[in-house]
Amino acid sequence: METSQLTATFAALAQDTRLEVFRLLVRHEPQGLAAGEIARQLAVPHNTMSAHLAVLTRAQLAVSRRQGRSIIYRANLDHMEKTLQFLVRDCCAGHPEVCEPLMNTLAGCAPSEENRQR
Template sequence: MEIKDITASFSALAQETRLDAFRLLVRHEPEGLAAGEIAQQLGVPHNTLSAHLSVLSRAGWVTSRRQSRSIIYRANLDHMQQTLRFLISDCCAGHPEVCEPFMTAFNGCALTDDKE
């Protein structure tokens, strides 16, 4: 990834509703959620959510597919992995022990939920 791609990605997540939507979709992997369900769970009007999901989709954070009359959205975990890899790619600078806490934190799905 290049800097311009990363800044566009972070820009898309730098809004509360979009970040909440992405985190909700991560929790519902791999099945995803219908747009209406996302709107309901986040308490956001459908047209507002549609605009937010479009931003996330253009930035690479979500994918969508039509299922009957619904559009099912999923978190793009490959994009998330590439973004995280970009952030820590220069972390070690030849000292792998510096990155060990990051690598340990991302093993499995045992990350703590810091919901407020």
């Protein structure tokens, strides 16, 4: 990942509403949410929400698809994974035990083996 893309990612998340939108989309993976529903849940006017969603999409944090008359947004977890990998790539200067608490925190998000087989 290039530094400029990482900067765009953090710039997009450096605003309260966009950060909440991204977190909401993560909670609704993999089905996503319609733009209107995102606006309703966060009590943000539709036109303002459209601008926020455009910023998140340009930063590759969200992806969209049309479903009938609605646009469904999803979190781009692949991009978030690459962002996190970039941040911890040089973690701990060759001492992985120092990063173990961080890795354990992230591992808590992974699906269990049972859920992966479903």
